[in-house]
Amino acid sequence: MGKIARRLSLEALVNEFVPPHKTVALGGLHFHNTPMALVRELIRQQVAIACLVPPLDGSINADQLIGTGLVKQVLVAYLGAEIYGLAPRFRAAVEGGSLTVRDFEEAGYTLALQAGASGLPFAALPTDFLPSDQQLPTVGSVNSQDYRALNDPFTGEQTFVVRAITPDVALVHCQFVDTLGNCGYLGAPFLDADIARAAKVCLVQAEQAVEVLPAACRSVLPGYVVDAYCVLPGGAHPASSHGRYSYDDQHIADYIAAAASADDFAHYQTNIIGDSEDAYRVAVNIDERLAMLARTAS
Amino acid sequence: MNYSPSELMACVFARALRDGDTMVMGTNAHIPSAAWRLARDSGKPHVRALIGATGTLDPTHESVPASGGDQAFLPGTAVLGLARGVHDQLRGFADVIFLGGLQVDAQGRINLAVIGDYEQPRMRGPGSIGLSLVATIPRAFLFFEKHDPRVFVETVDFISGDVLGADSELLIVTPLGVLGAAAGERTVKLMSVHPGVSFDEIQAATGFPLDPALAVTTVPPSVTELARLRTQS
Numbered sequence: 001m002g003k004i005a006r007r008l009s010l011e012a013l014v015n016e017f018v019p020p021h022k023t024v025a026l027g028g029l030h031f032h033n034t035p036m037a038l039v040r041e042l043i044r045q046q047v048a049i050a051c052l053v054p055p056l057d058g059s060i061n062a063d064q065l066i067g068t069g070l071v072k073q074v075l076v077a078y079l080g081a082e083i084y085g086l087a088p089r090f091r092a093a094v095e096g097g098s099l100t101v102r103d104f105e106e107a108g109y110t111l112a113l114q115a116g117a118s119g120l121p122f123a124a125l126p127t128d129f130l131p132s133d134q135q136l137p138t139v140g141s142v143n144s145q146d147y148r149a150l151n152d153p154f155t156g157e158q159t160f161v162v163r164a165i166t167p168d169v170a171l172v173h174c175q176f177v178d179t180l181g182n183c184g185y186l187g188a189p190f191l192d193a194d195i196a197r198a199a200k201v202c203l204v205q206a207e208q209a210v211e212v213l214p215a216a217c218r219s220v221l222p223g224y225v226v227d228a229y230c231v232l233p234g235g236a237h238p239a240s241s242h243g244r245y246s247y248d249d250q251h252i253a254d255y256i257a258a259a260a261s262a263d264d265f266a267h268y269q270t271n272i273i274g275d276s277e278d279a280y281r282v283a284v285n286i287d288e289r290l291a292m293l294a295r296t297a298s
Numbered sequence: 299m300n301y302s303p304s305e306l307m308a309c310v311f312a313r314a315l316r317d318g319d320t321m322v323m324g325t326n327a328h329i330p331s332a333a334w335r336l337a338r339d340s341g342k343p344h345v346r347a348l349i350g351a352t353g354t355l356d357p358t359h360e361s362v363p364a365s366g367g368d369q370a371f372l373p374g375t376a377v378l379g380l381a382r383g384v385h386d387q388l389r390g391f392a393d394v395i396f397l398g399g400l401q402v403d404a405q406g407r408i409n410l411a412v413i414g415d416y417e418q419p420r421m422r423g424p425g426s427i428g429l430s431l432v433a434t435i436p437r438a439f440l441f442f443e444k445h446d447p448r449v450f451v452e453t454v455d456f457i458s459g460d461v462l463g464a465d466s467e468l469l470i471v472t473p474l475g476v477l478g479a480a481a482g483e484r485t486v487k488l489m490s491v492h493p494g495v496s497f498d499e500i501q502a503a504t505g506f507p508l509d510p511a512l513a514v515t516t517v518p519p520s521v522t523e524l525a526r527l528r529t530q531s
Contacts, residue, residue: 029351029367029380030351030365030366030367031365031367032351032365032367032368032369033367056380056427057351057366057367057427076424076425077425077426077427078410078424078425078426078427079424079425080423080424080425082325082365082366083325083326083364083365086423086424087424090422091421091422094419094422095418095419095420095421095422097418101422103411103425103426104425104426105425105426105427105428105429105430105458106384106426106427106428106430106431107384107387107388107430107431108430110380110381110384111384114381125388126388126433126434128433128464129388129430129433129434130430130433131407131430131433131457131458131459131460131463131464133457133460136407136453136454136455136456136457137411137412137416137455137456137457138456138457138458139411139426139430139458142416187369187372188351188352188367188369188372188377188379188380189379190351190352190367190380191380191381194381218372218377219379240367240368240369242369242372243369246368246369247365295369297369298369298370298372298373
């Protein structure tokens with residue numbers, strides 16, 4: 001059945017399309033072009049997540065969801081804060097034993113998302129790609145839920161395959177959405193094209209609604225992938241929105257420092273994430289921040 | 299002439315790059331990017347750079363952005379995209395990958411996943427990410443801001459990538475010296491000690507034995523190299 005993407009409020013997107021105890025995927029990469037407003041709304045509506053699928057490089061997006069205790073299990077190729085160090089709430093949850101990790105690496109994660117996006121059951125890695133050892137743990141030995149060795153049916157050589165990632169819901173951020181639900185990216189789409197297609201339902205937060213996508217868009221997510229969207233300028237803050245604004249270095253540094261303690265994280269959740277996106281925008285003085293961080297397409 | 303540890307590290311990498319190499323870099327690209335430009339300015343004009351996060355080929359940034367996913371990494375000869383970049387690395391088009399890690403061991407294995415027991419880690423790290431790609435990229439260049447015995451260990455706690463096990467070449471540059479192994483070798487050895495650093499100092503900072511007979515001094519940056527590094531935009 002064809003899709004007609006519906007424009008809804010941020011609150012309604014989460015309320016109508018993200019039931020509890022599902023597998024939820026996030027777009028973007030690190031603190032770039034990632035759907036932070038949707039992440040904050042999941043936290044406000046306290047949506048329990050059975051399995052979180054962060055971007056290939058997960059960041060504050062996954063760290064905040066994990067910090068609230070909503071996430072039971074997480075897939076990890078990389079989950080950290082890049083130039084800011086480690087992801088503190090993720091680290092605390094794993095070391096405290098309250099979060100299960102399914103460890104991946106870059107090639108397997110990318111191929112698993114692409115398999116999901118293409119309707120393939122799994123993808124094969126190059127022969128002898130994964131390290132193996134009798135004594136020490138490796139991705140192949142600790143994550144048999146996603147990685148399995150099998151014999152290539154053509155050559156008989158042993159190789160690893162990685163199971164398709166097929167989230168229930170994908171959340172992505174883009175710069176433009178047109179009246180048919182086509183989504184335009186001014187900058188890098190990272191793996192959003194695959195994340196969005198791999199999921200059963202795709203929700204989008206766009207910076208701006210337009211009649212026709214501008215020619216400056218480097219990439220387009222077709223409307224036939226998109227179930228519903230909201231329009232929210234600045235919705236990626238404190239992450240960047242390529243072509244619109246840079247990441248908020250001060251905010252992210254402050255968050256990483258606060259997230260080192262459960263109490264300070266709780267304070268961030270209450271006072272910054274707040275009980276509505278409007279409250280967040282007031283708390284961070286969004287107009288002033290976005291003006292300071294403004295970037296144009298490159 | 300005075301120089302910084304970063305300038306020396308960039309020089310060591312630039313000298314190790316060969317004309318025609320395609321090198322992959324990502325986060326903390328300051329040293330790899332400086333090495334890339336220095337190599338191109340030093341008679342190796344066909345060294346190419348691929349940015350992992352965006353798949354940008356030969357980026358034309360004026361100053362190196364801190365974050366690998368910054369939009370400042372987009373302008374370049376081409377933007378292949380993240381997935382195509384990964385496929386090209388699997389296919390074997392990349393010659394060199396720049397990486398870091400939480401641990402490196404005497405057998406050239408690298409770890410970015412956990413410190414301690416896997417099930418109950420003492421420290422949960424970010425994850426194995428591109429360290430696995432050493433299997434399909436013949437030379438791994440590792441750089442560290444600190445040379446620390448907690449990083450250079452006898453045996454890693456988790457194998458994210460096995461450089462020497464994949465018969466790849468390993469080159470490790472730190473503020474104290476250069477370690478590494480040629481393709482086909484199975485043990486990491488000392489290659490050189492930086493000027494002003496003693497063998498005892500680098501041995502004390504390394505958790506596996508090094509051979510003092512190999513403690514030659516790293517060639518310091520030449521006046522020409524420093525001039526080229528400092529006029530890079």
